[in-house]
Amino acid sequence: MSLLTVDLTNCDREPIHILGHIQSHGYLIAIQPDTYSIVHASENIVDLVNTPASQLVGQSVNALLANTDLAENVLVELLNVGKRNDSWETMNPHRFTLNGKVWNLIIHQHQELLLLEWEPTGDDRNAVMNQQLIAQALTEVQASRTLSDLLQNTAQRIKTIIGYDRVMVYRFSADWHGHVVAEAKDDHLEPFLGLHYPASDIPRQARELYKINLVRLIANVDSTPSPILSDPDWSEDQPLDLTHSVLRAVSPVHIEYLKNMGVQASMSISLLYRGELWGLISCHNTTPRFVDFQARQTAKFVSQLLSAALEFRKDEEDKTNLLQYTQIGQRLHEQLLLGDDVARALTKSSVTALDVTEATGAALLFNDKVYRLGETPDESALRSLAVWLGTTDIETFLQTNQLPARYSPAEHFREVGAGILAIALSKELNEYLIWFKPEQVQQVTWAGNPNKPVTVDNDGQQRLTPRKSFDAWTEIVRNTSESWNEAEIGSVVKLREDILQVITKQANEVRLLNQRLQVAYEELDAFSYTVSHDLRTPLSSIRCYSEIIQEEYGQEFNEDARELFQKITESTERMQRLIRHILYYSRMGRTDYSIQPIEMKPLLQNIREELLIANKDRSVRIDIGDTPSITGDPTMIHQVFSNLLSNSAKYTQRAPEAVIQVNGQQTDDEVVYSVVDNGIGFDMKHAGKMFDLFKRLENAREFEGTGVGLAIVKRIINRHQGKIWFHSEPNRGTTFTLSFPVTTH
Structure with a gap:
């Protein structure tokens, strides 16, 4: 069978967050936060507390310390402190001396369970050195160095912190294949700098976990993972989710991959740009090596500094480019007008x-x-x-x-x-x-042939396996x-x-229409107006009759019937709103409009007041800057700004505080207004049909709307011989810009 017939997504579907095991260098229990009863425990917990996991599950957490040199209530007192403070992160790690040995206890809450994980502590003498390295990293980020230097110095600094043989900075491309852009290594190792790795090396669900867990440690690829035992009364359909666990075991496929590379210990640190995965700091060691929690946190802080530097540099670059292109665009506009x-x-x-x-x-x-x-x-x-x-x-x-x-x-x-x-x-x-x-x-040098080999298991099923050779493999793109x-x-x-x-x-x-097309357009416009208008009467009847039935016979209905009648009422309201928008859109082609100077400040203040009342249950700020007057039809101009500001209010619902800014400025030829928000934004590559009737972008579908508002705005702007354009980025807000000629004929 050809490789093309093999399911290349099987790695993407592996449930790596619920593997049911932890790495053997630590211990884990999961408890219910209200009763402190143990519902999951790693089998190796007996080595820590001298009580088998099978005897612990189903018991109170006090049972955990019954056979140790600590009082049974020590852990309960610690948990009570975290619960009162409503915070576990600030407690991590908690030093825990048990049977003469010091452990780091890390606690987190996920899916209504508290996970407690113990792992060894490191050398306290490293703490001072790590603080110095953090200070050096901060200085490095603030200095005006090239990105290449910044990445290389970060790799070297991480290597010093964790003591691994090799540390690479690995950058993702648009298709998710990776490229080693910086490397710090021991002298005897061959360089990986410049090598490319296929996207299948880090499958999709692993990339999603890297956005949640910024640091991931694999201390020893040859160790035997410890299985997790569960309370017999616990549902088998709810395996323990180890998404946030520091001890989560490793996929067998990834273990095989690391062994093929000759790697015995691995650590990865995520690099984020605007909340998305930009790359990884990938660390390899040829012998098993554990990195304690404090050292991992230090490395994580250095990576976060680098992430912040990446974002700052990219934002500055974007601003510079946008300003340059805007100035050139203005020159072209002037040439077109002259x-x-x-x-x-x-x-x-x-x-x-x-x-x-x-x-x-x-x-x-x-x-x-x-x-x-x-x-x-x-x-x-x-x-x-x-x-x-x-x-x-x-x-x-x-x-x-x-x-x-x-x-x-x-x-x-x-x-x-x-x-x-x-x-x-x-x-x-x-x-x-x-x-x-x-x-x-481009001559792309891959770390081995990027096509994964196909093997056949005992059941005759084909599967993709990690490649065994990482010798340089060159491809011309x-x-x-x-x-x-x-x-x-x-x-x-x-x-x-x-x-x-x-x-x-x-x-x-x-240029655009001959007389015949113009007549057809007007007839179609009148037809849509007539149909929409005629729909209103039966729709009103539907709503009226449903309300009468509810009033007359509502007491006899069960809950399901009342919900169905409520849905009928809500559906008719939505349909009436849509018809009103269609009527307005259709009427735009025929309605005469009155041209006069419009004082924009009271108009915008009125819209702001209406929106703040409608959104009184959340934090919304609408700032109004300069408001030069516009020559146009007051009703239509009110419709334009009401639509744009309403959209901004709607699409900023996810923001802790919605901030909408309106500002105008006047030149000799035109008045330009901008409406800026901090909402969900959108990808400019998918915005080609922004002003089309009934068209909505994919990320806006969860918000209620008809897809008519911006089409109305565009039509009004055209009637006023104006222009409207926009700029946006996902999760970075949107700017709509409108221009109106100083005089309209």
Whole structure:
């Protein structure tokens, strides 16, 4: 059977958080926090307390110390302190002298159980040295060094703290394969710096645990794990979850992997960037080696400093790039407004469309002509590419750094265009602005062949096994360019709005619609209005009749019937809201609007007051900055800001304090307002249909909504000859920016 027919996800499904064993260098019990009764105990606990685990499960925690030199109530008193303080982390580790030996006791609570774990203590003399290393690490992070130096020095510092033979900084790529970007090792070991490891080496569920448990120790791969015994009355369907355990046993597959590498002890420390896994500090030792809790915490603190430095450096880089692209975009906007030739403004002026990204080439297909900047495919290839773009689902933009994988003819021009970022100006007219990045041929050196070998077990089932050879295995990667970053995507989305505004102003009716399509649009618009309007009467009847039935016969209903009638009422309310939105959206095409100066401060204050009342049960702050007046229809402008601020309030529900900022500024030509929140945000790569009717982004589906509000906003902005654009990042909030001309005709 071919390797392709083997289930490559079997490693991803291994339940590594409920393996039912712990590593043998420590001991574990799990107790119920209300009764302190023992429901789970590691079989080796007898070595610690001289009482077999089978005699402990089902007993009070006092039984644990019955055969030791400690008073039975010592542990209960300690647990009572933690319970009163409602904190276990601040107690970890607790020094525990038992039968003449000192242990570290680590306690945590998970899934309504308290887990108590004992492991050996280390040399107290190392504590002073570790404090010095922390101070050095803090100084290192604050110094203006390169990222490469920072990673290398961190690897060396971790090696000093834990005393392992090898410490590597391992960075994940977008497809989750890893790359060793820094290394500190003993001189006799061969270097792993620069090697790549496939994503299957660290399966998905392991990566999720790395985000929860930042430090993971495997003290001896040859030790025999100790099984966990459970109270006979405990349900077999509820195995002990060891997600947060410091002693959790190791997957047999991973043990086999480490042995194949010649590693006897392993330790990993997570590196996070904005809450997601950026990489790992991976530590290997050729002999068994235990690292005590305090040393692991010191290493963890150093890694957290590095994580903070990564985030700070990336944020600064993003701000710099965004500012640069914004300034260039403003210049292009000015050029577009000053002239009547879109192509000339984008390709023949002092600043061109090529300058708005880090691309090496750009092409404008407009008015049946092709304009080329920098290094691009030839005109014939560009026209064919535009035809292909018309067959894709591109609405606003399309980006890829592996174009030949999606469009095979691109292999012929990969030297100049292995990656593209394209914005659609008019799919109907085959008009696009496309940026190109060249192929970056990479020689990737893997630590062994990345394809896992297939073996057949006794049952005849095929399984993937860890590879046994880690000799360098080289692969040439082609057809791939440098990736497009968020700042580049945001800048071209804004540029598209600028271009479309000018195009619409110059020849809206002639370019986009002929008379027949316009009539069809108006008829469809009137039809949707009529249908929506006519739906309101039967819907009101449904609600009215259901309420009458509840009033007349409600006493005779059981609980299920009352719930069903309540759901009918709630469903009709949701349907009525949706119909109101559709009616408003449909009416926008026909309703006359009154143009007049609008004082924005009282309008925004009124919206703020309504939102604060509606969200009185949570912490919401709405800051209103400068409020220059806008020329427009008061009702429509109120609808725009009410929709945007309501969305901000809705999508900040997860934040401890929702912060929404509204600010305006006026230039000679336009008034610009921004609405900024600290909500869930979204990935700009998936925002192409933001203003489409009934379209909602994937991460917004858990929040109630109709998918009509932003479509209404966009339509109102268009009627006012304005523009709206946005910038967002997942879990980093969203900024909507609106511009209105100073005078509207």
